[in-house]
Amino acid sequence: MVETLAPRAETAPFLEAAAALLGAKGFTTDPETIAPWLTDWRQRFTGRALGMASPASTEEVAGLVRLCAAHNVPIVPQGGNSGMSGGATPDETGHAVVLSLRRMNALRVVDTATRSATCEAGVILQVLHEAAEAKGLRFPLSLGGKGSATVGGLISTNAGGTQVLRHGSMRALVLGLEAVMPDGTVFNQLVPLKKDNRGFDLKQLLIGSEGTLGVVTAATLKLEPAVAAREVLWAGTQSLPKARELLLLAERLAGQALEGFEVMPQHSLDAVRDYLPGARQPLAEDHPWHVLIELVADADGAERLPELAQSVLEEAFEAGLIDDATMAANETQAEAFWNLRETIAPAERALGPAVQHDISVPVEKMPAFVEEAVPLLEAQWPGTRAIGFGHLGDGNIHFHVIAPQGADRATWEAGDGKAISRQVHDMVTAWGGSISAEHGIGQLKRDELARLGDPVALAMLRQIKQALDPKGLMNPGKLI
Amino acid sequence: MVETLAPRAETAPFLEAAAALLGAKGFTTDPETIAPWLTDWRQRFTGRALGMASPASTEEVAGLVRLCAAHNVPIVPQGGNSGMSGGATPDETGHAVVLSLRRMNALRVVDTATRSATCEAGVILQVLHEAAEAKGLRFPLSLGGKGSATVGGLISTNAGGTQVLRHGSMRALVLGLEAVMPDGTVFNQLVPLKKDNRGFDLKQLLIGSEGTLGVVTAATLKLEPAVAAREVLWAGTQSLPKARELLLLAERLAGQALEGFEVMPQHSLDAVRDYLPGARQPLAEDHPWHVLIELVADADGAERLPELAQSVLEEAFEAGLIDDATMAANETQAEAFWNLRETIAPAERALGPAVQHDISVPVEKMPAFVEEAVPLLEAQWPGTRAIGFGHLGDGNIHFHVIAPQGADRATWEAGDGKAISRQVHDMVTAWGGSISAEHGIGQLKRDELARLGDPVALAMLRQIKQALDPKGLMNPGKLI
Known part of the structure; x- marks a missing residue:
């Protein structure tokens, strides 16, 4: 399946200049090296590429982008290649260069005073988690691909996960941003200001733009204090409307302590049990719907947390919202509960x-x-x-x-x-x-967005894209 | 000072069409009616205008914007005319029409289940506060001009205030937005989605754009549960670095309960005492710096709040951060403390x-x-x-x-x-x-932004402005 194009005659000067700029570690046209990065992890899309650039610094990214602009070479930015919509996979023309940010993996600072981390785009989510934990902090966004997903990819796709309920998606967690724009200039708002009203929010514009407006090279991220305690609850309920009532009840009783609220039908749990050796469902009986609730507390609230969790379940029973429930007895069981939830996607796919x-x-x-x-x-x-x-x-x-x-x-x-x-x-x-x-949209949902998107919003997307990337070289074929 | 231009010959068709579209209540060229809205409240800028439009609906705004586009008439959107940077005052050419949103003041819904309010752009902040309070909720943004500032103006300027510390500025409180774009189409994201990754965040792009990209006509805003208790503390300290240490201490001890943290030098307090009849400073002695702290709690934490407030002050004394402190004994005193803080600006101006x-x-x-x-x-x-x-x-x-x-x-x-x-x-x-x-930037700081802004960011601002408003009719002379 490796089908890297033989370089077209006119691409030779670009390839030579890119190799000269980035060196052997930073630029390759070797088909075997590139091959794994031409297919998305879900294996829905396979493309081709002129070569793969792996710059080591923002300056090198900027140099490469300028080179691409001069030679009209499209750029496909790529982080961990674990996106869900093919947003980091090049098209089949083979005209583009894959721009991997994975070498830019310096975690520059984890600062307890400002509760923030400043890191390059290629830092892997799990590495960030561990670095924050080591300082008594946490980065409150997690998802299945945390072992491969990079900060740059998470920002470019405005990633979500299971903690959005309380902490928001990636958009809410980016305090500062650095990106290379399509003309090779560097947008630098890496040092965070809590308040800044100097015009349109360019940082938010770049977040979630899927590499179509620029290449995220570094970010300053918001950290939270580590939790001192958590309670993971599992409940069985008759219907989704009842689950929604339970959510409102939990929000009312637990307030900021409510950090996760996930639902799954019995069918998904059955699929997980078939897929995962030794998996056991937390409740004795089947239920039409299962709810996973996570409550957390800092040191101040840790003592009262079990009582709070009990009261959520008690009130829910009294209100007839749930038919059975349990609380994880320890961290191992809590992890096992979450593992059931996180295994649904692969288990369903295996069906x-x-x-x-x-x-x-x-x-x-x-x-x-x-x-x-x-x-x-x-x-x-x-x-x-x-x-x-x-x-x-x-x-x-x-x-x-x-x-x-x-x-x-x-x-x-x-x-x-x-x-x-x-x-x-x-x-x-x-x-x-x-x-x-x-x-995100990527290439998977691009046609559907064009078909169903609000025409006014679509026009604005296209106008902004055209204005910032008039040559259309940034991640072409994605989003718009 | 009323200098409304006699209509130029070529503007007559526009004026006729605007009058026909909006009727007598919706469009006027009467100099006396318009005059108060041609000078900003700080009286730093006075402009002229062809006329003033006061549409009653989004459809009428859209119709007017289309009319302006057809006749090349610039538009200056205006809310409560209480901005700080002249962003809602027309220039002196008299070519523009002032587009007042004040007639669009319907507060459509205050919803306790979704904790949100949906209202038109002309709703006054204080009216929103009262409507939320009546339902046991609150809108957690307040500022001196709350009796005149409108929701549309607050959104267009990404207003701040004294609760940003905990709740963020206006940007963080807008769940849904409706705006009329420069071509008269209506951008409608009024119904909020907690998660939506269909491209660039156009809502955030419009927030804080000072009417240069479109006219905000309605919004859905985030509400919070009403507070059950608050403690307002006042402390005297030697220096700003010590005040900053006190902030860190308060953040550590109080967490989410910390809602306000304001500092002022003795000079400001002296100015307030000279300006405000009967004003008394909360502490017996003068101090180089004074700190005002607000802690709040919901029903669950109300009982422990006084103790928490005490412990903040005690630890601060022990650490040598403050020299004297007091807590407001009741709501009247709490309001008096805040009133001192809020009177600084006019008191300093009076000097x-x-x-x-x-x-x-x-x-x-x-x-x-x-x-x-x-x-x-x-x-x-x-x-x-x-x-x-x-x-x-x-x-x-x-x-x-x-x-x-x-x-x-x-x-x-x-x-x-x-x-x-x-x-x-x-x-x-x-x-x-x-x-x-x-x-915001408005006309007050436009030249300074051009002089000092990051060239990469300035280029992006201009490219986006040009793309979305190619005729340059939306609030010309502001921001960029």
């Missing part, structure tokens, strides 16, 4: 062909949306199974529709699967929701 | 000519900045007095330099005053700070 949708609607509408969408889709495509799981507290559900037993993957995904996705996206749009809650 | 600077530097550097800047400026311009007061917790100080006794206002402000402002802005920039922390 066979399916189409996945990362959707959001206004939080209060999500139960009704799922209750309407599931029977409608299953009736329209007999034999399919529709399930939603995930971040109910954010109005964000991962909504999967599983192919009928025995369906051929390629045929089904290209046919019914595609039609189902369009139908799901149509419904979400009609409900005032988003076809990409946290995974 | 005579001065130049004011709304500056920020990284929070941890602010004490050193003030300690360097004050003696330097007072030495360079003998007879002046430099004072800083305000939001130390945000790294944001209102830095005033008062003219020598007996100086002629006009002469001094145009001469030494201007030179001092340049010097202050030069220093702030050298320290990595902002020449506008919370007041």
Whole structure:
């Protein structure tokens, strides 16, 4: 599958200049070295590339971007290559250079006084977690790909995860940003100001722009005090509306202590038990829906946390919102609870062909949306199974529709699967929701965004893209 | 001073069409009606206008903007006309129309379940406060002009205030936004999604853009639960570095309960006592610096709040950070403490000519900045007095330099005053700070931004402005 193009005649001067600029460690056209980075981790997209640049500094990134601008070479920025929408995979023309930020992995400062970390774009999320922990702090964003996802990729895709409920997505955690713009100049707002009203918020514009406006090279990130205690609760409930009532109850009782609120249907739990050797569901019986709740406290509130957790469950029982519940007895069990939740995605994928949708609607509408969408889709495509799981507290559900037993993957995904996705996206749009809650648009959903996006917003996206990247060299074919 | 231009021959068709579109209540060219809105409340800028439009709906705003686009008529959006930088005052050409949003003052919903309020741009901040309170909620942003400032103006200027420390500025409190774009189309993200990754964050781009990219017509705002208790503390300290240590101590002990942290020098308090009949300073003796701290709690933490407040003061005494302190005995006293703080600006202005600077530097550097800047400026311009007061917790100080006794206002402000402002802005920039922390750029600081702004950021601002408003009709002469 390695199909790196033989360099076209006119690309030779660019390749020579790039090699001269970045050296052997910083630039390669070797097909075997590049190959792993031409396919996204979900293996949905494979592209080709002129070469792969791995600069070691912001200056080298800027130099490369200027070189690309001079030679009209498109740039595909890439972090851990663990994105969900093919946003870091080049197209099949082979005209682009992959710009890997992985060598820029210096974690410059973890500062307890300002509760912040300043690091280069290539720092891996897990490394950041560990560095923060070592200083009694934490970075309150985590997700399945934390062992490969980089800070730059997380910023470029405005990544979410299971702590958005309390801490917001990546957008809320970036205090300062450095990026190389399409003309090779460096946008530098790395030193954070808590207040700065000097015009449009360019930092927020770059966050979530998926490399189409510039290349994130470094960031200053917000850290929080480490938690002194946590309680992980598991409850079984009859319906999503009841789960939503439980969320409101937990918000009312626990306030800032409520950090995670995830839902999953029995079907997902069954899939996990089939997939994960030795996995046990926390409750004795099956329930239509399961809820995972995480409560946390700092030193001041640690003592009262178990009591608070008990009162959430007691009030929920009294109000008839849940039928059974348990609390993790220790950290090992807490981790086991979370592991069940985090294994849903691979477990569901192992069941066979399916189409996945990362959707959001206004939080209060999500139960009704799922209750309407599931029977409608299953009736329209007999034999399919529709399930939603995930971040109910954010109005964000991962909504999967599983192919009928025995369906051929390629045929089904290209046919019914595609039609189902369009139908799901149509419904979400009609409900005032988003076809990409946290995974971004990339190349996976670009056509759907063009089809369903608000024309006024789409026009603004295109105008801004055209203004900042008039040559269209930054991550072409992504987002817009 | 009313100098509304006689309509130029070619503007007649526009004026006729605007009158037909908006009716007598919605459009006027009457000089007396318009006059109060042609001068900003600080009376620093006076402009002229073709007429004043007061549309009653988003559709009427859109219609007017289309009309202006067709006739090349510039638009100056205006809320409560209480901005600090002349951002809502037209220029002197008289070519523009003032677009008042004050008639659009419907507060559509205050929703306790989603803790949000949806309202039109013309809703006055105090009205929003009262509506939230009536439902057991609060909107956690307040400032001196709350009786006139509108939601649209607060959003367009990304207003701050005394609660930014905990809740962020306006930017953090806007969940949904509706705006009319320069071509008269309506950008509608009024229904909030907690997660939405469909491209660049256009909502954040519009917030703080000072009407140069579009006209904010409505918003959905974040509300918080009403506080069940508060403690307002007043302490005297020797220096700003000690005040900063006290801030860190309060953050450590009080966490989320810390909602306000304001500093002021004795000079400011003296000015308030001279200005405000019957004002008494909370402590018996003078101190070089005074600190006002507000701690709040919900029902769960209300009981422990007095004890928490006591422990902050006790630890601060023990650490040698403060020399005297008191706690407000009741709400009346708490309000009196805050009233001292809020009276500083008018009291300082009453002392005579001065130049004011709304500056920020990284929070941890602010004490050193003030300690360097004050003696330097007072030495360079003998007879002046430099004072800083305000939001130390945000790294944001209102830095005033008062003219020598007996100086002629006009002469001094145009001469030494201007030179001092340049010097202050030069220093702030050298320290990595902002020449506008919370007041915006408007027309007051436009030249200074052009002089001192990062060229890369300035280029981006201009490119985006040009892309979204190619005719340059939206609030010309402001910001960029």
